[in-house]
Amino acid sequence: MRSLYNRIAGQNLDRLSALSDGVFSVAMTLLVLDLRAPAAEAIHSEHDLLSALAALTPRLITYMMSFLTLGIFWLGQQAQLDRLARSDRDLAWLHIAFLFGVTLIPFSTALLAEFMSYRTALLLYWANILLIGVLLYLTWGHASRAKLVKDDTTPVIVAAICRRILIAQSLYAFGAALCVFNPYLSIAVIALIQINYALALPLTPRR
Amino acid sequence: MRSLYNRIAGQNLDRLSALSDGVFSVAMTLLVLDLRAPAAEAIHSEHDLLSALAALTPRLITYMMSFLTLGIFWLGQQAQLDRLARSDRDLAWLHIAFLFGVTLIPFSTALLAEFMSYRTALLLYWANILLIGVLLYLTWGHASRAKLVKDDTTPVIVAAICRRILIAQSLYAFGAALCVFNPYLSIAVIALIQINYALALPLTPRR
Amino acid sequence: MRSLYNRIAGQNLDRLSALSDGVFSVAMTLLVLDLRAPAAEAIHSEHDLLSALAALTPRLITYMMSFLTLGIFWLGQQAQLDRLARSDRDLAWLHIAFLFGVTLIPFSTALLAEFMSYRTALLLYWANILLIGVLLYLTWGHASRAKLVKDDTTPVIVAAICRRILIAQSLYAFGAALCVFNPYLSIAVIALIQINYALALPLTPRR
Amino acid sequence: MRSLYNRIAGQNLDRLSALSDGVFSVAMTLLVLDLRAPAAEAIHSEHDLLSALAALTPRLITYMMSFLTLGIFWLGQQAQLDRLARSDRDLAWLHIAFLFGVTLIPFSTALLAEFMSYRTALLLYWANILLIGVLLYLTWGHASRAKLVKDDTTPVIVAAICRRILIAQSLYAFGAALCVFNPYLSIAVIALIQINYALALPLTPRR
Numbered sequence: 111m112r113s114l115y116n117r118i119a120g121q122n123l124d125r126l127s128a129l130s131d132g133v134f135s136v137a138m139t140l141l142v143l144d145l146r147a148p149a150a151e152a153i154h155s156e157h158d159l160l161s162a163l164a165a166l167t168p169r170l171i172t173y174m175m176s177f178l179t180l181g182i183f184w185l186g187q188q189a190q191l192d193r194l195a196r197s198d199r200d201l202a203w204l205h206i207a208f209l210f211g212v213t214l215i216p217f218s219t220a221l222l223a224e225f226m227s228y229r230t231a232l233l234l235y236w237a238n239i240l241l242i243g244v245l246l247y248l249t250w251g252h253a254s255r256a257k258l259v260k261d262d263t264t265p266v267i268v269a270a271i272c273r274r275i276l277i278a279q280s281l282y283a284f285g286a287a288l289c290v291f292n293p294y295l296s297i298a299v300i301a302l303i304q305i306n307y308a309l310a311l312p313l314t315p316r317r
Numbered sequence: 318m319r320s321l322y323n324r325i326a327g328q329n330l331d332r333l334s335a336l337s338d339g340v341f342s343v344a345m346t347l348l349v350l351d352l353r354a355p356a357a358e359a360i361h362s363e364h365d366l367l368s369a370l371a372a373l374t375p376r377l378i379t380y381m382m383s384f385l386t387l388g389i390f391w392l393g394q395q396a397q398l399d400r401l402a403r404s405d406r407d408l409a410w411l412h413i414a415f416l417f418g419v420t421l422i423p424f425s426t427a428l429l430a431e432f433m434s435y436r437t438a439l440l441l442y443w444a445n446i447l448l449i450g451v452l453l454y455l456t457w458g459h460a461s462r463a464k465l466v467k468d469d470t471t472p473v474i475v476a477a478i479c480r481r482i483l484i485a486q487s488l489y490a491f492g493a494a495l496c497v498f499n500p501y502l503s504i505a506v507i508a509l510i511q512i513n514y515a516l517a518l519p520l521t522p523r524r
Numbered sequence: 525m526r527s528l529y530n531r532i533a534g535q536n537l538d539r540l541s542a543l544s545d546g547v548f549s550v551a552m553t554l555l556v557l558d559l560r561a562p563a564a565e566a567i568h569s570e571h572d573l574l575s576a577l578a579a580l581t582p583r584l585i586t587y588m589m590s591f592l593t594l595g596i597f598w599l600g601q602q603a604q605l606d607r608l609a610r611s612d613r614d615l616a617w618l619h620i621a622f623l624f625g626v627t628l629i630p631f632s633t634a635l636l637a638e639f640m641s642y643r644t645a646l647l648l649y650w651a652n653i654l655l656i657g658v659l660l661y662l663t664w665g666h667a668s669r670a671k672l673v674k675d676d677t678t679p680v681i682v683a684a685i686c687r688r689i690l691i692a693q694s695l696y697a698f699g700a701a702l703c704v705f706n707p708y709l710s711i712a713v714i715a716l717i718q719i720n721y722a723l724a725l726p727l728t729p730r731r
Numbered sequence: 732m733r734s735l736y737n738r739i740a741g742q743n744l745d746r747l748s749a750l751s752d753g754v755f756s757v758a759m760t761l762l763v764l765d766l767r768a769p770a771a772e773a774i775h776s777e778h779d780l781l782s783a784l785a786a787l788t789p790r791l792i793t794y795m796m797s798f799l800t801l802g803i804f805w806l807g808q809q810a811q812l813d814r815l816a817r818s819d820r821d822l823a824w825l826h827i828a829f830l831f832g833v834t835l836i837p838f839s840t841a842l843l844a845e846f847m848s849y850r851t852a853l854l855l856y857w858a859n860i861l862l863i864g865v866l867l868y869l870t871w872g873h874a875s876r877a878k879l880v881k882d883d884t885t886p887v888i889v890a891a892i893c894r895r896i897l898i899a900q901s902l903y904a905f906g907a908a909l910c911v912f913n914p915y916l917s918i919a920v921i922a923l924i925q926i927n928y929a930l931a932l933p934l935t936p937r938r
Contacts, residue, residue: 114477119396125334127746129391132342135753136550139761139834140346147841159851163842174831181827184750185820189740199392203515206388210381213346220354221370230366270735308824321684326603332541336598339549343757347553406599410722413595417588420553427561428577437573528891533810539748543805546756554760613806617929620802624795627760634768635784644780 120202127191133209134184140216141173144223169223171301176219178304182278183212183242190250190271195260204249211242222297232293236286236300243279247272278307327409334398340416341391347423348380351430376430378508383426385511389485390419390449397457397478402467411456418449429504439500443493443507450486454479485514534616541605547623548598554630555587558637583637585715590633592718596692597626597656604664604685609674618663625656636711646707650700650714657693661686692721741823748812754830755805761837762794765844790844792922797840799925803899804833804863811871811892816881825870832863843918853914857907857921864900868893899928 120126148162187208194201218231218238225231253259254268285299327333355369394415401408425438425445432438460466461475492506534540562576601622608615632645632652639645667673668682699713741747769783808829815822839859846852874880875889906920 113481114474115396115481118399118474118477119392122395122399125338125395125398128335128338128749129342131746131749131753132338132546132549133346135546135750136343136346136757138830139754139757139837140349142761142834142838145835145838147838147845150845153846153849156849156851159846159849163851163855177827177831177834181824184827185740185823188743188746189736191746192739192743202392203388206384206391206515209345210384213349213384214352216346217349217352217354224354224357225360225366228360228363228366230363230370234370267735267739270739274734274736308827320688321681322603322688325606325681325684326599329602329606332545332602332605335542335545336549339545339753339756340553342753343550343553347556409599410595413591413598413722416552417591420556420591421559423553424556424559424561431561431564432567432573435567435570435573437570437577441577527895528888529810529895532813532888532891533806536809536813539752539809539812542749542752543756546752547760550757550760554763616806617802620798620805620929623759624798627763627798628766630760631763631766631768638768638771639774639780642774642777642780644777644784648784 116199120199121197123191123194123197126197126202126205127188130184130187130191130205130209133212134180137212137215138177138180141176141219144169144216144220145173168226171297172219172223172226175297175301175304176215178301178308179239180212180215182304182307183246186246186275187249190246190253193259193263193267193271194253196258198256198258200256201249201252201258204245204252208242208245208249211238211245214238214241226297227293229289229293232289232296233286236282236296239282239300240279243275243282247275247279250275278303323406327406328404330398330401330404333404333409333412334395337391337394337398337412337416340419341387344419344422345384345387348383348426351376351423351427352380375433378504379426379430379433382504382508382511383422385508385515386446387419387422389511389514390453393453393482394456397453397460400467400470400474400478401460401465403465405463405465407463408456408459408465411452411459415449415452415456418445418452421445421448433504434500436496436500439496439503440493443489443503446489446507447486450482450489454482454486457482485510530613534613535611537605537608537611540611540616540619541602544598544601544605544619544623547626548594551626551629552591552594555590555633558583558630558634559587582640585711586633586637586640589711589715589718590629592715592722593653594626594629596718596721597660600660600689601663604660604667607673607677607681607685608667610672612670612672614670615663615666615672618659618666622656622659622663625652625659628652628655640711641707643703643707646703646710647700650696650710653696653714654693657689657696661689661693664689692717737820741820742818744812744815744818747818747823747826748809751805751808751812751826751830754833755801758833758836759798759801762797762840765790765837765841766794789847792918793840793844793847796918796922796925797836799922799929800860801833801836803925803928804867807867807896808870811867811874814881814884814888814892815874815879817879819877819879821877822870822873822879825866825873829863829866829870832859832866835859835862847918848914850910850914853910853917854907857903857917860903860921861900864896864903868896868900871896899924 145166148159148165153159153162187205215238218235222231222235250268250271254263259268281303282300285296285303287296288299289296352373355366355372360366360369394412422445425442429438429442457475457478461470466475488510489507492503492510494503495506496503559580562573562579567573567576601619629652632649636645636649664682664685668677673682695717696714699710699717701710702713703710766787769780769786774780774783808826836859839856843852843856871889871892875884880889902924903921906917906924908917909920910917
C-alpha cells in the first residue's frame with residue numbers, strides 16, 4: 111500500500127514540464143562554454159585568429175550534434191507529456207532520471223570534442239544517448255500501463271511513440287557500432303541520423 | 318499592522334513555482350560542471366582515457382547523490398505548493414531561503430567529491446541537506462498556520478507531509494552520524510536512503 | 525505614430541515573467557560558482573580543510589547578501605507585474621534593462637567578495653543596487669502613466685509601491701555613504717537593511 | 732505522407748515559449764561570466780582597482796550590445812509566437828535552430844570583446860546576428876504558409892513582421908560592411924542600431 115505522501119507527490123505535470131524545459135535550456139546553453147575564445151596572447155593577425163577559430167571546428171561539430179540530440183529528445187519528451195492527463199510519483203521520478211541523462215550531455219559532448227579519435231569517447235557519447243532513450247521508453251511504458259494518458263490516446267499512438275524510440279535507438283546503435291572501423295565514421299553516421307530526424311518533415315511530401 | 322506593500326507582495330504562487338523550477342534546473346545542470354573531461358595532454362591511448370574516466374567515479378557518485386537530493390526536495394516542495402490555495406510574503410521568503418539552500422548543493426557536492434575521506438566535507442554536505450529540510454518544514458508549518466492551504470487539505474495530509482520530512486531527516490542524521498566510524502560508510506548509507514526514497518513506489522506493491 | 529510592429533510587440537506579460545524568473549534563478553545559482561572547493565593539494569588534515577573553508581566566509585557573506593538582494597528585487601518586480609493588466613513594448617524594454625542590472629549582480633558580488641576593504645568595490649555594489657532600484661521605479665512609473673495597471677490598483681497602491689522603492693534606496697544610499705568611515709561598516713549596514721526587508725513581516729505583529 | 736509520430740510532435744506552443752525563455756535567460760546571464768573580477772594579487776590600492784575595472788570597459792560594452800541583441804530577438808520571437816494559434820514539428824525545429832543561434836551569442840560576444848580590433852571577430856559577431864535574423868524570418872514564413880497564425884493576423888501584420896526583420900538586418904549588414912574602414916566604426920554603428928530599436932518607442936510621439 112502506498113503511503114499517503116507518495117500518493118499526493120509528483121502529480122503536477124506543469125511543474126514537470128517547467129523543470130524539464132529549464133534543464134534542457136541550461137544544458138543547451140552550457141554547451142557553448144566549451145567553445146572558448148582563443149587566448150589573446152597567441153593571436154597577432156587576422157590570419158592567426160582565423161586559424162585559431164578553424165581549430166575550434168571539432169568542438170563546433172560536437173556542439174551542433176549535441177544541440178540536435180537535445181532538440182530531438184526535448185521534442186520526444188514533449189510529445190509524451192502532451193499525451194498525458196495526469197502524473198504520479200513514479201512518472202515524476204522516471205522523468206527526473208531522464209533529466210539526469212540530459213544533464214550528462216554537456217559532459218559527454220566535451221569528452222567527444224576533446225577525444226574524437228578515441229572509441230571510448232564515442233561509445234560513452236552513444237551510451238548517453240542510449241540512456242536517455244531507454245528512460246524515455248520507460249516513462250512512456252509506465253504512463254500507458256498506469257493509465258496516465260489522455261483518453262484520446264489510441265493504441266496506435268501509444269505504439270507509434272514506442273516504435274519511434276526503438277527505430278531511432280537501433281540506428282544510433284548501428285552508428286556507434288561502426289566505430290569498430292573508425293570513430294569518425296560513427297560520428298558522421300550519428301550526425302546524419304540526427305539531421306534526418308530534425309529535417310524529416312521538411313524533406314518529405316506534405317498533405 | 319502590516320504595511321500595504323507587504324500585504325500585496327509575494328502572492329503569486331505561479332511565479333514562486335517558476336523561480337523554484339528555474340533554480341532547481343540550473344542547480345541540477347551546474348552539477349555537471351564538476352565532471353570535467355581529462356586534459357588531452359595526459360591521454361595517449363584508449364587505456365589512458367579509460368583510466369582517467371575511472372578516476373572520475375567519485376565525482377560521478379556524488380553527482381548522482383546530489384541529483385537524487387535535488388529530485389527528492391523538488392518533489393517535496395512541489396507536493397507542498399500543490400496543496401496551497403494562495404501565498405503571502407512570509408511564505409515567499411521562506412521558499413527563497415529554501416532555494417538559497419538548494420543553490421548551495423553544487424558547492425557542498427563539489428566539496429564532498431574532492432574530500433570524500435574527510436568528516437568535515439561529509440558533515441557540511443549533511444548540514445546542507447538538513448538546512449533545506451528544516452526550511453521545507455518551516456514553509457509547511459507557516460502555510461498551514463497562516464491558512465494558505467487548499468480547503469481539501471485535511472489534517473491527515475498536513476501531518477503526512479510533516480512526518481515525511483521528520484523521518485527522512487532522522488535517517489539522514491543517522492547516516493551522517495556514522496562518519497564517527499567512517500565517512501565512506503556515511504556516504505553509502507545516505508545514498509541508500511536517497512535511492513530508497515526515489516524508488517520507494519516502484520518497489521512497493523500497487524493498489 | 526508608432527509603427528504597427530511596435531504596437532504588437534512586447535505585449536505578453538506571461539513571457540516577461542518567465543524571462544524574469546529565468547534570469548533571477550540563473551543569477552541566484554551562478555552566485556555559487558564563486559564558492560569554490562579548496563584545492564586538494566593544499567589540504568592534508570581535517571584542520572586544513574576547516575581553515576580553508578573558514579577563509580571562504582567573506583564569499584559566503586556576500587553570497588547571502590546578494591541572494592537577499594535578488595530575493596528583494598524579485599519580490600518587488602513580482603508585486604508590480606501582479607498589478608498589471610497588460611504590457612507594451614516600452615514596459616518590456618524597461619524590464620529587460622532591469623534584468624540587465626540583475627545579471628550584473630553576480631559580477632559586483634564577486635568584486636565585493638574579493639575586495640571587501642576597498643571603497644570602489646563597495647560603491648560599485650551599491651551602484652548596482654541603485655541601478656536596479658531606479659529601473660524598477662521607472663517600470664512602475666511607466667506602467668501607471670500608460671494605464672497598464674489593473675483597474676483595482678488604487679492610487680494608494682501605486683503610491684505604496686513607489687514609496688517602498690524610495691525608502692529602501694534611501695537606506696541603501698545611507699549605508700553606502702558610511703564607507704567614508706569604513707567599507708565594512710557599509711557592508712554591515714546594507715546587510716542589516718536587507719535582512720530587515722526579508723524578515724520584516726515575521727517580526728511585526730499580525731492581524 | 733507524414734508519419735503519425737511527426738504529426739503529434741512539436742505541437743505545444745507553451746513549451747516552445749518556456750524553452751525559449753529558458754535559453755534566453757541563461758544566455759543573458761552567462762554573458763556576465765566574461766566580466767571577471769581582477770586578480771587580487773595585482774591590486775594594491777583603490778587606484779589599481781579602478782584601473783583594472785576601467786580595463787574591463789570593452790567587455791562591458793560588448794556585454795551591453797549582446798544584451799540588447801538578445802532583448803531585441805527575444806521580443807521579435809515573442810511577437811511571432813503571440814500571433815500563433817498552433818504549432819507543428821517543423822515550426823518547433825525552426826525555433827530550435829533559432830535558439831541554437833541564440834546560444835552562440837555568448838561565444839561570439841566573448842570573441843568580439845577579446846579581439847575588438849579584428850575584422851574576423853566583428854564579422855563573426857555579425858554573422859551570428861544574421862543567422863538568428865534569417866532563422867526568425869524563416870519561422871515566420873513557415874508559420875504563415877502553414878496557416879499556424881491566429882485568424883486575426885491580417886496580411887498587413889504578416890508583412891509588418893517580415894519588413895521589420897528585413898530592415899533591421901539590412902542596417903546590421905551596412906554596419907558590418909563598415910569594417911572595411913574600421914572595426915570600431917562597425918561596432919559603434921551596430922550598437923547605435925540596437926539602441927535605436929530598444930529605445931524607438933520612447934523617443935517617437937505617442938498617440
